[in-house]
Amino acid sequence: MASLQLITYPHPTLRHRSKPVLRVDARLKELVGEMFEIMYEFRGVGLAANQVNLPIRLFIANPSGDKEEGPELVFINPEVNKAKGIVEAEEGCLSLPGINANVKRNKSLQINAYDMSGNEIKANIDGFLGRIVQHEMDHLDGVLFIDRLAEEIPRSLAEQIQAFETMFETKQKSGAIAKNEELQAQLLEWEQKYC
Numbered sequence: 231m232a233s234l235q236l237i238t239y240p241h242p243t244l245r246h247r248s249k250p251v252l253r254v255d256a257r258l259k260e261l262v263g264e265m266f267e268i269m270y271e272f273r274g275v276g277l278a279a280n281q282v283n284l285p286i287r288l289f290i291a292n293p294s295g296d297k298e299e300g301p302e303l304v305f306i307n308p309e310v311n312k313a314k315g316i317v318e319a320e321e322g323c324l325s326l327p328g329i330n331a332n333v334k335r336n337k338s339l340q341i342n343a344y345d346m347s348g349n350e351i352k353a354n355i356d357g358f359l360g361r362i363v364q365h366e367m368d369h370l371d372g373v374l375f376i377d378r379l380a381e382e383i384p385r386s387l388a389e390q391i392q393a394f395e396t397m398f399e400t401k402q403k404s405g406a407i408a409k410n411e412e413l414q415a416q417l418l419e420w421e422q423k424y425c
């Protein structure tokens with residue numbers, strides 16, 4: 231199977247609600263390794279599986295953005311509880327390159343998840359990691375940060391988003407990106423393997 235690739239808006243997998251992971255195998259461990267490589271290559275601090283066209287409830291994060299520094303975190307089947315407070319800050323997304331805007335997020339939360347070895351993770355988090363977690367959790371539900379902008383979308387931003395849509399349409403027409411039915415079939419294949 232081909233290696234993973236970052237997908238960008240408006241790829242339909244970004245709007246797909248990801249399914250819980252029921253099995254972790256050696257291949258999935260390799261895929262998570264590839265996800266970290268992609269995240270560093272594009273200078274991100276978090277990446278959800280569906281951003282590389284894997285429709286499963288898993289995301290990775292490294293708040294330092296630095297491979298040498300860590301920590302490299304993997305969250306499988308994450309759930310958020312006890313979300314409290316509101317804090318507004320600027321966000322970007324590897325699937326919407328070049329776009330930054332302010333988003334309101336909870337200030338602190340508790341995350342429950344599993345790591346790659348099946349160990350339970352239960353942590354109270356806030357600050358930058360808290361923001362990353364909320365952004366990535368949204369991805370797993372098919373929600374993008376542009377759906378949650380603190381202010382009305384400025385015209386320039388709306389035009390950038392429109393440009394992504396036009397480019398995607400053109401690529402799909404030319405065959406550079408597979409048609410939606412084929413993309414749907416790819417998702418089903420992954421879901422049959424891991425969900």
Ligand SMILES: [Zn+2]
Nearest residue numbers: 322323324325
């Ligand atoms: Zn994102």
